[in-house]
Every structure is written in structure tokens, then in C-alpha cells.
Amino acid sequence: MNLEGSRVLVTGASRGIGSALTTEFAAAGASVVLVGRDVAELEAVAGRTGGVAWQADLADVEQVHALVARVEAATGPLDVLVNNAGVENAGDFVEQSAAAVEGTYQLNLLTPVALCRQVLPGMLSRGRGHIVNVSSLAAFSAFPGVAVYGSSKAGLTQFTAGLRADLRGRPVGTTIAELGPVATGMLARLMEYAPTSDSFARLYRLGLVADVQPEEVAQAVVAAVRTGRRHVRLPRRTAVAAQLASSPRRTTEWLLSGVSHQQAG
Ligand SMILES: NC(=O)c1ccc[n+]([C@@H]2O[C@H](COP(=O)([O-])OP(=O)(O)OC[C@H]3O[C@@H](n4cnc5c(N)ncnc54)[C@H](OP(=O)(O)O)[C@@H]3O)[C@@H](O)[C@H]2O)c1
Numbered sequence: 001m002n003l004e005g006s007r008v009l010v011t012g013a014s015r016g017i018g019s020a021l022t023t024e025f026a027a028a029g030a031s032v033v034l035v036g037r038d039v040a041e042l043e044a045v046a047g048r049t050g051g052v053a054w055q056a057d058l059a060d061v062e063q064v065h066a067l068v069a070r071v072e073a074a075t076g077p078l079d080v081l082v083n084n085a086g087v088e089n090a091g092d093f094v095e096q097s098a099a100a101v102e103g104t105y106q107l108n109l110l111t112p113v114a115l116c117r118q119v120l121p122g123m124l125s126r127g128r129g130h131i132v133n134v135s136s137l138a139a140f141s142a143f144p145g146v147a148v149y150g151s152s153k154a155g156l157t158q159f160t161a162g163l164r165a166d167l168r169g170r171p172v173g174t175t176i177a178e179l180g181p182v183a184t185g186m187l188a189r190l191m192e193y194a195p196t197s198d199s200f201a202r203l204y205r206l207g208l209v210a211d212v213q214p215e216e217v218a219q220a221v222v223a224a225v226r227t228g229r230r231h232v233r234l235p236r237r238t239a240v241a242a243q244l245a246s247s248p249r250r251t252t253e254w255l256l257s258g259v260s261h262q263q264a265g
Pocket residue numbers: 011012013014015016017018035036037038039041056057058059060083084085086087107134135136137179180181182183184185186187
């Protein structure tokens with residue numbers, strides 16, 4: 001997709017990967033709508049990138065309701081949706097509150113699905129669009145302390161693969177970003193829970209993962225939207241594991257080639 005003059009909605013745009021994504025999309029000529037809770041931080045990024053700050057708590061179902069319609073009424077049609085906002089809530093599952101568990105699934109899985117549902121009819125009727133969902137290595141590996149986070153991301157990865165099957169032959173693309181450790185506040189918080197940080201320390205020592213900078217993620221995501229790439233897998237050394245994890249889905253895709261993916265009529 002040519003991003004010059006396009007409109008992109010980035011959730012969780014106030015800091016971390018979302019802030020870097022906003023900068024990179026703006027540099028590619030897009031107008032960005034930045035969604036998050038912290039207005040001061042959103043406005044600071046919006047000011048730097050010429051975007052529009054839009055305050056919303058995406059863990060609150062009421063605030064997610066008709067969000068795309070409200071944003072589009074105020075700013076114009078969206079060409080790209082980036083579901084980036086997320087929370088890790090690392091810790092022993094046995095000690096987690098029901099509210100924390102539900103909030104994690106809401107923000108990391110149910111809200112991205114809701115925003116896809118809201119944005120797709122317009123994109124399909126305009127014949128143009130792209131959706132990026134930001135997932136994690138934790139979607140296909142099992143670390144202590146992130147049972148809820150990992151399963152929310154596994155749901156998002158699988159949803160994106162299923163959505164891609166629904167959209168086959170239609171003018172809206174998808175990209176799933178499957179990320180290892182990225183140097184942001186989230187990674188710092190994850191490292192505060194010893195069982196999670198000890199597990200990461202082992203993988204760092206074995207050379208299986210390495211930290212990636214948010215700017216590198218943002219460049220890869222924007223390139224993927226431009227070229228219609230279905231995956232962003234960083235750091236690159238985790239790509240083989242991600243490929244292995246997705247092999248049953250790829251096999252099904254191959255087995256179903258030639259089968260219609262839309263209902264006739
Ligand atoms: N960092 C990593 O190592 C890593 C690895 C794999 C995947 N990821 C994924 O990458 C994405 C971005 O993570 P990050 O590392 O950039 O995290 P971060 O630095 O903690 O930033 C999270 C962003 O999400 C927003 N957010 C959090 N709760 C929200 C809510 N209830 N409503 C609206 N926005 C909310 C935050 O903005 P406000 O506080 O202003 O609301 C912030 O902009 C997440 O989906 C994460 O799971 C990160």
C-alpha cells in the first residue's frame with residue numbers, strides 16, 4: 001500500500017513500540033490517529049508527528065464501542081489499523097485478580113478483534129485497507145509468569161491467521177508482528193518478575209533471543225504494510241521458531257488452495 005496521504009490508527013501510540021510506529025508511519029507520509037490513555041504523552045507524540053491524539057481506555061468495552069465510527073467521523077476514513085496497545089501483567093497466575101485477568105484479555109485480544117470488526121466494512125467497501133496485529137514470542141512459547149499474556153497473544157495470532165483466510169481474494173491485507181524482547185517499558189516491567197526474567201536470562205545466554213529497538217520494529221512493520229507482507233518476525237533469530245509454530249496453519253492453507261473462502265451470492 002502506498003502510505004503517502006493515507007490515514008493510520010495506532011493503538012498504544014503514547015510510548016514504546018506505538019510511539020515508534022507513529023513516527024515511522026508519519027515519515028512515510030501518513031496521518032496518524034494516536035489512541036491511548038495518557039493524553040499528555042499522546043499529545044507530545046502527536047505534536048512531533050503531526051497526528052491526532054485520541055484518548056480512550058481500550059480495556060473499557062464502553063470506550064471501544066463504535067470507536068472506529070467516531071474516529072472516522074472526526075478525521076476521515078482509515079486505511080490502516082494497527083492493534084498495538086497491550087499489557088503484560090506478569091506474575092504468578094494463582095495470585096492474579098479476576099479483574100487483571102479479564103482486563104488483559106480485553107485489551108490484548110477482545111479489543112483488537114472488535115476494532116477489526118469495526119474497521120473492515122469501510123475498508124472493504126472502499127477497496128483498500130491493511131490491518132496489523134502486534135503479537136509476541138509468548139504466543140507460541142511458555143514462560144512462567146505470562147500464562148494470561150501469552151494466551152491472549154496466541155489468540156491474537158490465531159485470529160489474525162483466520163481473518164487472513166476470510167479476507168483471501170479481498171482488498172484488505174493483514175500483518176502479524178511476532179516479537180521477541182523489545183526495549184520498552186513493558187520489557188522492563190516483565191523483568192521485575194524473577195521467574196520471567198530468569199527464563200529470559202537463560203535464552204539471552206544461549207543466544208536464542210536479543211533485544212530489538214522499537215524503531216527497528218516500526219521500520220519492519222511499515223515496510224510490511226507497504227509491501228503487503230504477512231509477518232514481521234523480530235529478532236530474526238526467532239523466525240524459525242515462529243515458522244515452526246505456524247506450520248499447521250500453513251499446511252491447512254496449502255490443503256485448502258482452490259477452495260472458495262467466501263460464500264457465493
Ligand atoms: N516490549 C516487548 O518486549 C514486547 C514483546 C512482544 C510483543 N510486545 C507487544 O508490543 C505492543 C506494544 O508494547 P510496548 O512494549 O510498546 O509496551 P509499553 O511500552 O508498555 O506501551 C504500551 C502502550 O499501550 C498503551 N495502553 C496500555 N493500556 C492501555 C489501555 N487500557 N488503553 C489504551 N492504551 C493502552 C499504552 O498507552 P497509555 O498508557 O497511554 O494508555 C502504551 O502506549 C504490545 O501489544 C505488546 O504486547 C512487546
